[in-house]
Amino acid sequence: MSDEMTFREIEFVRIFDAPRELVWRAWTEPDQVAVWWGPARMHTPRETVDLDVRPGGVFRVTMVSDENGAAFPSDMRYTRVDEPSVLEFEWDADRGLGAGRVTITLRDLGDGRTEMTNHYAGWTTDAIEPFMRQGTDQQYDKLRAHLRLRP
Template sequence: MSTTTDLVVTRIFDAPRELVYRAFVDPDQLAAWFGPVGFSVPRDSVDIEAKVGGHQRFTMVSDADPAQASPIDATFTEVVENELLVGEQDISAVSSVEGAVMRLRVEFHDEPGGKTRLVLTQGPYAPEIEPMAREGWASSFTKLDTLLA
């Protein structure tokens, strides 16, 4: 029997909650920061409709080998402007599990001094994959820090 785990990342950003939220739903901003260092998101691949039943579609591409691409096609299941984004993506094509679904929950909380505490929960992950996903988000968030500065 295989076990899975959810990735949970908490990060403080030196920017108001509205600006951090906007970086997730504005196509220009998402293209500017998403993906770990060494990967980019072509702006023309980004399409976001931030509402329940809406979608977030884009392609993350390796800078070193553009043939290495990861398309994202998620559907929003919960959206509370400036507070919460929840989505899911059918990952059957890359999983051995038929009907496998990857879920992503991003919470935006006010912190003192005009900062934002972001709590990201994503999964399920196989335990051996979770550390790579954690590192990928940490690297992406370094790029987001730069965008928000």
């Protein structure tokens, strides 16, 4: 296992029993992002969510550990916004984490269902990647639970 940062591309695909517009709003409305952002045992206080959903706009959130209160801020920027189908954001290397870009693509499957693809392209290490995969899966479990509660 290497501690060297290497460029990787990783995809996560989820199907949600929710219309695409609802999934889009879950990604673009601060009150909603605060509910589901972050892996298990983390929360994102609403006052830390700052979204300016347009190319060049900020995407800032701070995850907080439920166990010890440690804060993990993320300072990202939108690079592409094609409502209601594509959101893309990127960040620079920070806190030992590599720079990267995420492209979220929402595809309407009909019958009130949406396929969400998260394409990650960025720098990470062999040690960090499994935690990134686990955290992203947990975060999307929280998103799924949130969408089930939406009208």
